Amino acid sequence: MRPGVTIALSAVDRRRLEAIVGNRNASQKHAWRAEIVLLSAGGLGTVEIMRRTGKSKTCVWRWQERFAEEGVDGLLRDKTRPSRVAPLGQEVIDRVVALTATEPPHEATHWTGAAMAEAAGISGPLGGASGRAINRL
Numbered sequence: 181m182r183p184g185v186t187i188a189l190s191a192v193d194r195r196r197l198e199a200i201v202g203n204r205n206a207s208q209k210h211a212w213r214a215e216i217v218l219l220s221a222g223g224l225g226t227v228e229i230m231r232r233t234g235k236s237k238t239c240v241w242r243w244q245e246r247f248a249e250e251g252v253d254g255l256l257r258d259k260t261r262p263s264r265v266a267p268l269g270q271e272v273i274d275r276v277v278a279l280t281a282t283e284p285p286h287e288a289t290h291w292t293g294a295a296m297a298e299a300a301g302i303s304g305p306l307g308g309a310s311g312r313a314i315n316r317l
Contacts, residue, residue, distance in 0.1 A: 187221045187244065194221070196252045213255040216243045268302070275300045 200206050200214040212233050219229045229240050246254040279299055284291045
């Protein structure tokens, strides 16, 4: 553990973390995160925690810090990340909805995401991402 960083667990937190580690149905990432915190609270250093869990130094530090900031609940969720695909604007959505009431091109039996993207004018550098975005509408 980094110098000056100590983790003191309440009895409730310790029981919750031990339950996560001991639960065979718990997500493995939650189990090793809980294990990192339990080992830290036990006074083990970062190198020993790394050895026992097989995780990197930055990983150990990350979960020690997350626990210190957010408690056990912070270990049970992942940070949200922004989507790679930008959301479609309302104008594009309206155009796509209007196209669904028309016949598909080239004697097709139904609209595909790629055909809809091309007809709506949103194909191009996005590749297939625009077609997938349309399919989610």
